[in-house]
Amino acid sequence: MTSQNEAVGASRFPRILAWATACFLILPMLVIIPISVTPERYLSMPSGGISLRHYSSLINDARWSKSILDSLIVAIGATLLSVSLGTAFAVGAWRLGVPLAKRLRLLMLAPLIVPPIVHAVAFYRAWATIGLLDSYLGLILIHTMKGVPFVVLTVAGSLANLDRRLEQAARSLGCTPSQAMRWVILPQIVTGIASGAAFAFITSWDEIVVALFVTSRHVTTLPRRIWEGLADNIDPAIAAIGTIMILLTFAIAAFKTFRPQPSGA
Numbered sequence: 012m013t014s015q016n017e018a019v020g021a022s023r024f025p026r027i028l029a030w031a032t033a034c035f036l037i038l039p040m041l042v043i044i045p046i047s048v049t050p051e052r053y054l055s056m057p058s059g060g061i062s063l064r065h066y067s068s069l070i071n072d073a074r075w076s077k078s079i080l081d082s083l084i085v086a087i088g089a090t091l092l093s094v095s096l097g098t099a100f101a102v103g104a105w106r107l108g109v110p111l112a113k114r115l116r117l118l119m120l121a122p123l124i125v126p127p128i129v130h131a132v133a134f135y136r137a138w139a140t141i142g143l144l145d146s147y148l149g150l151i152l153i154h155t156m157k158g159v160p161f162v163v164l165t166v167a168g169s170l171a172n173l174d175r176r177l178e179q180a181a182r183s184l185g186c187t188p189s190q191a192m193r194w195v196i197l198p199q200i201v202t203g204i205a206s207g208a209a210f211a212f213i214t215s216w217d218e219i220v221v222a223l224f225v226t227s228r229h230v231t232t233l234p235r236r237i238w239e240g241l242a243d244n245i246d247p248a249i250a251a252i253g254t255i256m257i258l259l260t261f262a263i264a265a266f267k268t269f270r271p272q273p274s275g276a
Contacts, residue, residue, distance in 0.1 A: 069248055082232045
């Protein structure tokens with residue numbers, strides 16, 4: 012009986028540890044939810060009641076709505092470019108399969124290794140010279156550079172499990188290189204492309220260090236707006252936008268977890 016109890020306790024320990032770790036990571040973030048409904052004009056826990064005024068300010072205040080729109084424009088543009096360039100590079104390196112391609116793939120990780128402040132200073136000087144400071148194009152290009160490595164990694168992982176003979180068989184049956192790419196390769200690596208696109212979008216959406224250097228008044232992304240709100244006046248609308256992002260994240264995770272599986276899965 013003792014050994015059985017010990018076995019049950021040993022089997023429960025990893026589960027308890029997993030739940031404790033999840034609570035440690037999630038519970039501090041949930042504190043922002045009650046702060047977002049405070050009736051006060053500063054960050055505080057609601058005491059005499061709750062108010063949705065800070066959520067309405069995200070729509071009625073032109074500064075917040077513009078920042079959200081700017082972040083969406085930059086993130087979508089950077090994601091599209093990152094997916095196009097990263098997928099093309101990964102497929103090209105996969106087709107070559109030579110040591111040089113592997114070295115180039117490692118070189119693509121440089122934007123993940125170099126500190127963001129170095130990127131910020133370098134691009135500030137370069138963009139000031141060619142006139143791309145405080146522009147959508149300038150920020151999209153920088154975020155593309157940061158997003159491409161994620162796409163390369165995820166697509167390369169999908170290609171590692173792809174049999175090269177599939178493309179050869181398609182070519183032998185009369186497919187052109189572009190047709191083989193569309194009909195054979197891309198359907199097999201669509202999961203890797205989607206994962207890379209998600210990472211590229213999140214990286215662009217959250218990036219702030221470079222944005223503080225290369226943007227000013229014309230382009231004000233949401234992270235920059237939050238930073239300015241913390242520096243000038245701690246606006247509870249920051250808690251409201253944080254709550255919305257947390258709820259969206261949970262909704263996406265729940266959809267991925269509980270969506271019906273295909274019958275053949």
